Amino acid sequence: MSTTAKLDPQVALAELQERKPDRVTIVVLSGNMDRVMSAFIIATGAASMGMQVTMFFTFWGLNAIRKPGVSSKAADWLRRAFGFLNRGGADTLPLSRFHFWGLGTRIMKLVMRRNRMPGVPELMDMAKDLGVRFIACTTTLGLMGITKDTLIDGIDQFAGVSTYLAEAKDAQVNLFI
Amino acid sequence: MAIQWDVHLDTLGLFCPMPIIKTSKKIKELAVGQVLQVVSDDEGIKKDMPAWCETTGHEYLGLEEEVNGNTTHYKTYVRKTK
Numbered sequence: 001m002s003t004t005a006k007l008d009p010q011v012a013l014a015e016l017q018e019r020k021p022d023r024v025t026i027v028v029l030s031g032n033m034d035r036v037m038s039a040f041i042i043a044t045g046a047a048s049m050g051m052q053v054t055m056f057f058t059f060w061g062l063n064a065i066r067k068p069g070v071s072s073k074a075a076d077w078l079r080r081a082f083g084f085l086n087r088g089g090a091d092t093l094p095l096s097r098f099h100f101w102g103l104g105t106r107i108m109k110l111v112m113r114r115n116r117m118p119g120v121p122e123l124m125d126m127a128k129d130l131g132v133r134f135i136a137c138t139t140t141l142g143l144m145g146i147t148k149d150t151l152i153d154g155i156d157q158f159a160g161v162s163t164y165l166a167e168a169k170d171a172q173v174n175l176f177i
Numbered sequence: 178m179a180i181q182w183d184v185h186l187d188t189l190g191l192f193c194p195m196p197i198i199k200t201s202k203k204i205k206e207l208a209v210g211q212v213l214q215v216v217s218d219d220e221g222i223k224k225d226m227p228a229w230c231e232t233t234g235h236e237y238l239g240l241e242e243e244v245n246g247n248t249t250h251y252k253t254y255v256r257k258t259k
Binding site: 022041044045047048049050051115116117118126130 | 190191192193194195197198200201229232233
């Protein structure tokens with residue numbers, strides 16, 4: 001005699017979510033404050049909704065995860081010069097528009113602070129706290145004269161395109177910012 | 178008719194995504210079956226809280242709006258289900 005297991009859809013769904021949470025990947029190519037902020041808002045929001053979030057930092061996006069004020073230690077002078085000219089640090093990112101040599105960005109930050117809105121550094125701390133994984137692209141790190149030791153602590157992986165695709169193919173939300 | 182609640186969370190003055198992040202942390206402190214009241218003055222919460230509940234599986238109980246002069250306080254209610 002066969003027994004038929006009664007399927008409670010609510011329980012089945014909960015079990016499914018337990019085993020395989022919704023996944024989100026975000027490629028952060030831009031180093032603009034407004035775009036990076038959006039990326040972190042989506043990342044922290046998704047993590048709060050129980051999703052598993054991975055952020056891939058590449059090109060200008062790497063500036064967000066650089067230690068502020070640390071100079072490049074790249075081996076050749078060309079890359080070192082590039083790493084020097086291209087300032088890094090979560091708090092140094094310019095707005096994509098209305099930057100006005102720093103004035104526009106300063107005003108925007110002031111307005112945000114007055115309204116108790118978290119900026120990029122605060123959002124980044126929150127993302128780490130919520131378990132968002134950070135991956136730094138090794139190819140562009142080299143290209144831009146950024147060495148691993150000049151990045152913030154807590155980078156989960158240093159990897160390339162295959163790692164990204166392996167994650168993205170199983171994710172429900174994949175964003176490129 | 179006011180909805181009965183057990184735990185209160187004040188997110189007044191905070192913008193997206195802070196109310197949701199705080200909710201996700203606060204809900205961990207509740208026992209299953211308890212109700213969390215989240216008060217926010219960000220109108221986005223009216224849509225965001227039901228969406229958060231739908232994704233996380235907690236039960237959305239409803240919304241109360243309280244107008245004080247030119248600010249509105251949105252009170253949302255969530256029952257912890259797991």
